[in-house]
Amino acid sequence: MSGYTLAVIGCGTMGVAILSGVFDSQRQILSSNAASLSSSVASLSKPGTTATDEDDLTQLPSRFIACVNRTESVRRLRKTFANAPDVDVVAGAGENVKAAQKADVVILACKPNMVKDILEEDGMRDAVDGKLVISICAGLRIQQMREWVTPGTKVVRAMPNTPCKIREGMTILSPLPPNLPTLALDRSILLSIFSAVGKCRFLDEKHFDACTALAGSGPAFACVFLEAMADGGVMMGLPRTEALELAAQTMQGAARMVMQSGMHPAAIKDSVTTPGGCTIAGLLNLEDGKVRSTVARTIQAAAEHASGLGQTTKK
Numbered sequence: 201m202s203g204y205t206l207a208v209i210g211c212g213t214m215g216v217a218i219l220s221g222v223f224d225s226q227r228q229i230l231s232s233n234a235a236s237l238s239s240s241v242a243s244l245s246k247p248g249t250t251a252t253d254e255d256d257l258t259q260l261p262s263r264f265i266a267c268v269n270r271t272e273s274v275r276r277l278r279k280t281f282a283n284a285p286d287v288d289v290v291a292g293a294g295e296n297v298k299a300a301q302k303a304d305v306v307i308l309a310c311k312p313n314m315v316k317d318i319l320e321e322d323g324m325r326d327a328v329d330g331k332l333v334i335s336i337c338a339g340l341r342i343q344q345m346r347e348w349v350t351p352g353t354k355v356v357r358a359m360p361n362t363p364c365k366i367r368e369g370m371t372i373l374s375p376l377p378p379n380l381p382t383l384a385l386d387r388s389i390l391l392s393i394f395s396a397v398g399k400c401r402f403l404d405e406k407h408f409d410a411c412t413a414l415a416g417s418g419p420a421f422a423c424v425f426l427e428a429m430a431d432g433g434v435m436m437g438l439p440r441t442e443a444l445e446l447a448a449q450t451m452q453g454a455a456r457m458v459m460q461s462g463m464h465p466a467a468i469k470d471s472v473t474t475p476g477g478c479t480i481a482g483l484l485n486l487e488d489g490k491v492r493s494t495v496a497r498t499i500q501a502a503a504e505h506a507s508g509l510g511q512t513t514k515k
């Protein structure tokens with residue numbers, strides 16, 4: 201399927217992050233000198249994606265509809281997407297249904313507790329019938345959403361994160377039903393969209409609350425550590441701007457060493473730690489603060505909370 205329409209219902213922080221990443225990816229493809237679109241897209245996909253050489257990663261949408269709630273958001277998004285390809289930004293009664301009717305693929309990116317009302321709006325069941333509906337909503341189960349759509353609607357979950365905006369996202373995708381007649385195409389669409397904005401991989405839905413905490417919320421947790429490292433530098437006299445740059449580049453470098461060299465984090469830590477040196481002095485201080493269990497328990501707390509999201513219609 202080429203030149204299809206993607207509707208994002210609830211185009212806030214994450215909707216904008218995903219669309220911005222897709223648009224950047226498309227610009228890069230268009231300006232690429234690669235011989236074919238396919239090889240160009242393949243070269244843009246990152247190691248770590250679930251995609252194999254057989255997967256077609258060219259299935260990106262060419263038309264977009266962004267649905268929001270308030271007219272001020274419409275104005276803001278029209279500015280944000282002023283230089284983007286074919287994007288309609290809409291809000292108001294009946295606009296979600298009209299967007300879903302026009303779309304081939306729908307991303308639900310509203311708050312989890314709004315999905316039921318949105319899917320049960322008059323006309324929505326028919327509008328999404330037979331289509332791929334991708335929910336990025338934390339906590340909301342596929343089984344719940346299936347009750348609000350026709351049996352022919354293909355509901356999957358994706359758990360992306362905010363770095364999708366700069367195409368450094370991490371997205372976890374729930375598996376498609378194996379007996380689906382359109383399995384290959386739907387898999388290509390999912391992989392094309394989410395590998396355009398970073399890495400993505402399929403994992404069973406039972407892991408989604410953990411993934412939500414680790415990858416979805418993770419940028420917030422990582423930024424607390426990053427900010428604290430910078431604060432330490434400031435405490436020791438570094439200017440704030442330089443302290444932030446040092447902290448961010450150092451975290452990025454360490455993370456890339458894990459990703460690219462496959463080194464275990466403990467091996468990287470050990471390689472930095474000179475006997476009797478300053479690193480071990482700092483590490484012992486970290487351990488006194490129970491940083492490992494605090495961080496691990498943070499993921500546990502966020503995952504446990506995620507499992508309750510979307511389980512009531514309470515606003």
Ligand SMILES: NC(=O)C1=CN([C@@H]2O[C@H](COP(=O)(O)OP(=O)(O)OC[C@H]3O[C@@H](n4cnc5c(N)ncnc54)[C@H](OP(=O)(O)O)[C@@H]3O)[C@@H](O)[C@H]2O)C=CC1
Pocket residue numbers: 209210211212213214215267268269270271273274296309310311312314318336337338359360361362416417
């Ligand atoms: N933020 C994150 O890092 C992540 C969030 N998620 C999930 O993504 C989803 C969205 O989160 P986030 O982007 O942070 O939330 P936001 O609040 O930024 O975005 C929600 C959007 O929904 C719109 N909206 C509200 N009501 C309606 C409606 N009736 N019809 C259409 N659109 C509507 C809002 O419009 P308006 O702007 O006009 O109010 C807003 O643009 C959540 O379910 C969350 O669990 C998943 C991974 C990471």
Ligand SMILES: O=C(O)[C@@H]1CCC=N1
Pocket residue numbers: 338412413416417509
């Ligand atoms: O905090 C939240 O609920 C959402 C889901 C993951 C990141 N933000």
